[in-house]
Amino acid sequence: MSYQVYLVGGAIRDRLLKLPVIDQDWVVTGAIPEQLEQQGFQQVGKQFPVFLHPKTKEEYALARREKKQGQGYTGFICDFSPNITLEEDLERRDLTINAIAQDEKGQLIDPFHGQQDLHNRLLRHVSNAFVEDPLRVLRVARFAARFQSFGFKVADETMSLMQQISDSGELNSLSPERIWRELEKALATAHPQTFFKVLAEAKAMPILFSNLTWSEQDNPEEAFRSLTQTQRWALICRHTPLEKLKVLHQDIRCPNQYKLLAEQVRDFLENKQLCMSAENWEAWLMSVNAIKKPQPFEKLIQILTLVTQSNLKDWLTLRNTIAKVNAASLIKQGYAGAELGDALKRERIRSLSSLSSPLLAQSD
Numbered sequence: 543m544s545y546q547v548y549l550v551g552g553a554i555r556d557r558l559l560k561l562p563v564i565d566q567d568w569v570v571t572g573a574i575p576e577q578l579e580q581q582g583f584q585q586v587g588k589q590f591p592v593f594l595h596p597k598t599k600e601e602y603a604l605a606r607r608e609k610k611q612g613q614g615y616t617g618f619i620c621d622f623s624p625n626i627t628l629e630e631d632l633e634r635r636d637l638t639i640n641a642i643a644q645d646e647k648g649q650l651i652d653p654f655h656g657q658q659d660l661h662n663r664l665l666r667h668v669s670n671a672f673v674e675d676p677l678r679v680l681r682v683a684r685f686a687a688r689f690q691s692f693g694f695k696v697a698d699e700t701m702s703l704m705q706q707i708s709d710s711g712e713l714n715s716l717s718p719e720r721i722w723r724e725l726e727k728a729l730a731t732a733h734p735q736t737f738f739k740v741l742a743e744a745k746a747m748p749i750l751f752s753n754l755t756w757s758e759q760d761n762p763e764e765a766f767r768s769l770t771q772t773q774r775w776a777l778i779c780r781h782t783p784l785e786k787l788k789v790l791h792q793d794i795r796c797p798n799q800y801k802l803l804a805e806q807v808r809d810f811l812e813n814k815q816l817c818m819s820a821e822n823w824e825a826w827l828m829s830v831n832a833i834k835k836p837q838p839f840e841k842l843i844q845i846l847t848l849v850t851q852s853n854l855k856d857w858l859t860l861r862n863t864i865a866k867v868n869a870a871s872l873i874k875q876g877y878a879g880a881e882l883g884d885a886l887k888r889e890r891i892r893s894l895s896s897l898s899s900p901l902l903a904q905s906d
Contacts, residue, residue: 545573547602548628548643548651555639558660559692568595568602569631569643572624578602591622605631608671629653633669636678637685637700641668659697665689666697676712679704680724680750683740690733696740704744713749718795721750725794729771734778753790755782765848776804776845784808803838806830807845814850820895823860824887832861847900856900863897864890 553566570578575591582596593602606622607630628643628651635641638656645651654668665685672678682704686696696704707713728737739758741747747756756778766774779787787808791801816822832839843857867889869882877885 545577545624546571546628546645548645550632550643551635551640554642554644554650555656555660558642558657559689566600568600569605569628570602571605571626571628571631573604574624575604578604606634607631608634608674634671635668636672636675636681638664638666638668663689663693663695664697665694665700667700667703670703672700673703673707673710676707676710676716677720677724679707679713679741679744679746680716680721683737683744683746684724684728684731686740687728687731687733687735687737690731690736696743701743704746708745708749713746716750718793722794722796726771729774732767734766734774738778751790751794753782753786753793754779755786757781769844770841772800772803773841773845775800776807776842777848779804780807780811780845780849782808784812803841803845806842807849810846811849814901817901818899820891820897823894823899824864824891827860827864827890833865836861850901852900856898859897860894860900863893867893 548569548571549566550569551567553563556563575585575593578591578593579585583593583602584596585591585593586601591604594600595602604622604624605626605628607626608621632641632643632651632653638654638659640656641652641654642656643651650657659666665682667678682696682700686694725737728734731737735758738747738751738754738756741750742756742758747754765777769777779790782790784805787805790796791805796804810817810826817826827833830839830842839861840858843854846852847854847857867886869886872882872885872889875885
């Protein structure tokens, strides 16, 4: 039995948008698993056959149909018999721009007009089966964030289906890990605000991020471009009360590096009125490991500079000033143990007392 191999999905979409192609996915029609195994392919899929190419290690999936049977994004029965056509496989995909294939001769197969939607900058669902997978609400929001700079919009009829999914209660079936995975990919874009904007329009925010205090006007898009993913998350979370933020981080199984920075930013903003004395500045600088961990500290103060409209150099001066305080001279004076620690603290406070607060010397 002969089979056909097609390049599908993101690789074609990105190439047509003149973006670098990172991953290539392939669909195989007219094949059974044994045929691929005989050619050295290694099966990795559990629910349905996905194979790794023996040399390139790229993924080759048997063409399949899906039938909804139960709740959530896992509630599907898959049929991957060799008589399933390429068009049937493409029909189960989320968006038309992800449902374009290319045959071995380089010809594009585009039964759902994905190229036209690419041209029109439209994120549009392939079929009404879209509503069967609640994960697609997050995926569409993430694609909207990724392609914001191209001017892509969510089609009205697709947004209606996303709202229908939100109303159905199906979003509650999504695992925290899946939610975080899509959120992290959105944070990798320069437009994470768009991710939340689309989710808000889809009525998904109260379900997926009920503890997040967020507004579309929170942050100008340009503020995000020079930031890391962890900093983008901290900026987005800055209005969320600390106790609610901690609950949110638990709910979405937020990794520690994201969690720590966001909570440090929020903690400072809730208590910044305390940081007006040298004693309090010293206590705060030590609590955020300013001396021992200068790089995380710089990430933190970059965000604080943005949200308090202050000067970065003033924050760096605070750290550099206490970093110069040396234990050696105090040891020579006979200090040791707990007394040495107290003497170091006093010396750090004394050195800070001559400095102005970054919050008082704000930039224009």
